[in-house]
Amino acid sequence: MKLLEIMNEVIFTCNKLWDDVKNTEIKDLAYNSSKCEDGYIFVAIKGETVDGHKYAQKAYERGSRVFILQDDIELNEDAIKLFVEDSRIALSRMSSNYFGNPSKDLKIIGVTGTKGKTTITNYISEVLNKAGLNTGVIGTNGTFYNGKSEKTVNTTPESYELHRIFRTMLDSGVKCVSMEVSSGGIMMERVKDIEFDIAIFSNLSTDHVGPKEHPTFEHYLECKAKLFTLAKHGIVNIDDKYAKQIIEKSTCDIETFGIENKADIVANDIDYSRALDSLGVSFNVQAKNEEFNAYICSPGTFSIYNALAVISVCRYLKVDQHIMLDALRNAKVKGRVEVLPILDYATIIIDYAHNGVSLENILQTLKKYDHNRLICLFGSVGGRTELRRKELGDVASRECDLCILTSDNPDFEDPMNVIKDIADSFENSDCEYIVEPDRRVAIEKAIEIAKEGDMIVFAGKGHEEYQLIKGQRIPFSETEIAINASKKIMANKERKQLS
Known part of the structure; x- marks a missing residue:
């Protein structure tokens, strides 16, 4: 060229x-x-x-x-x-x-917000693929299309990588791309020349504000809103307190969804359900000129909001309703409220919740289900703001019966420094806590102490299969560690019963 x-x-x-x-x-x-x-x-x-x-x-x-x-x-x-x-x-x-301006020949759906981006993008991909619209995904968990996958360094890759991926997807028969659009990606002009067909706003809360991120919350909001100047059609969670600012700054036509406020698509009659391998929720959907029931095998109000975003996309793209509802019923995302069916007497959950808002959401959601003790295993990233540690500690000490404080991605910081910052929140709390800086040992301990009816959350790592320690990504699978630990526990129980 x-x-x-x-x-x-x-x-x-x-x-x-x-x-x-x-x-x-x-x-x-x-x-x-x-x-x-x-x-x-x-x-x-x-x-x-x-x-x-x-x-x-x-x-x-x-x-x-x-x-x-x-x-x-x-x-x-x-x-x-x-x-x-x-x-x-x-x-x-x-x-x-x-790369030949590939975004012009693809339907690009961009999802932005503090929480829910990964879940929404993956749900959209699952549903649209079931509907016969070949759809790829770009986001935190990597790039996926036609059974192929590629790791990504950032939630929203650099502009060169994005257009390279678009070209590869297009040449492979992909028609639509569902992608996470981070505020950092917008701030760093990575998505400036992408022609978005649809932009989705999930929610906004204080996060990513500080050194190496956004200087102020207002700047963070401005970056999120910018996506709605790059798209043809916007879909907005009207219940979020910053929805009005997003809509005011947008230049595209806007459609809304919600539970509490008047919207184009509204959910009501919410009912929670529980199975060995999932925690789900059913609800009624009311839209213009139609009403139907939906179910998703992920718990909580936030899951309903995620589902409403997907339903809005499908309605805009005129996807068959029966196909949409069937695909949504079975949609799951690795590391997002992922239930591990490894103990028949306790519920083990892996979730990416790594800040105060997301942890509060998952813990308050789980409390709506019958349980004995609510136990949370978590830490916080090394070398980052101490405010996040306090927020995590405040939430967990208030919502849980027992916490296991451990490492997350300590990098060059001593894990005990991070744990001590978190532990300050437990001083006047009724919640007991255990300190175990080795996350592997902490997970094994959590499985070991599980009792009938307990709900145990491993928070912070989610889909990640590594720990960042002194600049190195060390292989680390919470799922694998938990499965092996549960096998030992169950084997010991069987031996005791036989003896």
């Missing part, structure tokens, strides 16, 4: 005569100098901690001769320097051009 085609709609200046270089053949783009080769454009991105301009010489040495820069830097005379105001914005447009 020629440089002229890649730079279409990008505003720039050049250190050489444009007519002399515009037909330069380009093999690919790279924003990591170590991936550069002959014929590659190197895009120097200024990040939070790393400035790509410092690696331009390395990119040159690896063969790059075309550079996207915000600042002038010294390079050999044959280097073509293209100066832009913001290299992230340039990368977004260039990536879309390079």
Whole structure:
């Protein structure tokens, strides 16, 4: 592809005569100098901690001769320097051009909000695939389409990766993409050149505000709302207290869903149910000119909101109602209120709840089901704000009968520092707690102390199958550890009964 085609709609200046270089053949783009080769454009991105301009010489040495820069830097005379105001914005447009603007030929559904993004995107994919609309997923758990999967570093990958994935999906027969759109992804211009057909707002609460994230909550809200200036159709949870601001800032047509307030789609007559391998909820749906019953095998009010978002999408895309309801009834997401049917006398649940709001939601939801003790095993990420630790501790000490305080992703911080911060919340609480910094041992202990009717939540890790320790991702599967621990417990019980 020629440089002229890649730079279409990008505003720039050049250190050489444009007519002399515009037909330069380009093999690919790279924003990591170590991936550069002959014929590659190197895009120097200024990040939070790393400035790509410092690696331009390395990119040159690896063969790059075309550079996207915000600042002038010294390079050999044959280097073509293209100066832009913001290299992230340039990368977004260039990536879309390079891969043939694939989002134009796909139905893109973007989901944003503090909680529920992963569940909603995966539910949408399951339902639409059952309805015959080949749908891929991009988000926290990775990229999935046609039985294939790919790990993602960020919830919303860099713009180059997104357009590469779109092109691969499109060439593989995918017609629709259900993707999580994080506030960070919006802030860093990763989704700027994606043509969204539908944007969904789930909810908003204080999170991701602090160093290396959003400077203020207002900025966080602004980033979330920006998605509704990039889409043709918006679907909004009207019950969220920030829904009005989202709607006011949107430029697309808006449809609403809710439980408490008047909306285009409303749920009522809610009923909770419980089985060995799931905690579910049934409800009645009222929409314009129709009414029907729905069920989802995930508990709580938040699950109803997630389901309403999916139902709204299906109605907009005119999916057959019977197919939608049947697919929704069986939809599950790994690590999101995932029930492990490993003990016949206690309920074991794995959930990604890693902040105060999400933990409060899951714990209050579980309390609606019959139980003996509510036990929560959790920690908090090392090197992050202490406010999150306090919020987690405050919620767990108030809602639980027993807590096991352990590590999450400690990284370079001593897990006991994090645990001590959390433990402060238990000083005047009736909730007992156990300290065990080794998460594997903590899980085994939780299984060991389980009694008839207990509900035990392993919170914070969810789908993650690693622990971040001193900069290294160490393989770690809560599911596997819990299963093995339960097998030992059940085997011991059988031996005692036989003796």
